[in-house]
Structures are given as structure tokens and as C-alpha cells.
Amino acid sequence: MTGKYYSDPRPATKDEFKTLEKLADMIQYAYPVLAQFPRSEKFVLAADIKHIMLNAFKLCIEVGKKKSKKTSLFNLDVEIEALKRYIRLAYDLKFLSMHHYEVWSGKVAEIGRMIGGLIAAENQNPQKS
Numbered sequence: 001m002t003g004k005y006y007s008d009p010r011p012a013t014k015d016e017f018k019t020l021e022k023l024a025d026m027i028q029y030a031y032p033v034l035a036q037f038p039r040s041e042k043f044v045l046a047a048d049i050k051h052i053m054l055n056a057f058k059l060c061i062e063v064g065k066k067k068s069k070k071t072s073l074f075n076l077d078v079e080i081e082a083l084k085r086y087i088r089l090a091y092d093l094k095f096l097s098m099h100h101y102e103v104w105s106g107k108v109a110e111i112g113r114m115i116g117g118l119i120a121a122e123n124q125n126p127q128k129s
Helices: 014-034 046-065 070-090 098-124
Strands: none
Touching: 014 046, 014 098, 046 070, 046 098
């Protein structure tokens, strides 16, 4: 995308777009699930989970924009790992049904594998700057 107000020195790869799309799908799945949390947890655990998901989404966009991606990919990987742990905690506390836990954690695991692939690809390519 180029235009008067936007110019990207290097377009995002197909894998980066797929990861961003998967993250958006996961967030769309998660919001109604989080709305079912007990009222006492909607502003604590649910809010923390939302914050992590949206931060991961922002980091994924950042990865597509930066020339040097290693730091952003590492931070994105950390956010996804934290999200996995928060989802497991919500399940252990009985805020998630088995079905919601399986579907949601499956989506997060797939995103984690995609990020791992991006990290591996980035580690194979030497820095050009």
C-alpha cells in the first residue's frame, strides 16, 4: 500500500499477513468468550487477556513494518506464550468450558507455530543493514 500519507519501505510477507489474519480471527473468537467470564473477573483477568491479545496484534503489525524484525518477533512470541498461560489459568479457574479452552488454545498454538516459523526464517537470513 502506497499513497500520499503512507509508504512502506518493504511490504510484509505472505506469512506475516497470515499471522495477522489468524490473530484477528482469534481475537474475534475470544471477545464473546471473555464476555461470559464472571462479573468479578471481567475487569481483571479478562481485561488482562484482552490487553495481551491487542498488544500481540500491534506487535504483529510492527513486524510487518520493520526492516529488522528480531526484537518484535521475540516480543510477539513472549505475548503469545503469556496468552497461552492466561487461557490455561482461566480454564483451571473454571471460567472457560472445555470446548472454549480447546478451540481457543488451538488457535493460539497455531499462531505460536507461525511465529516460530517467522523467527526461524529471520534467524536464517543475515541482517542487511
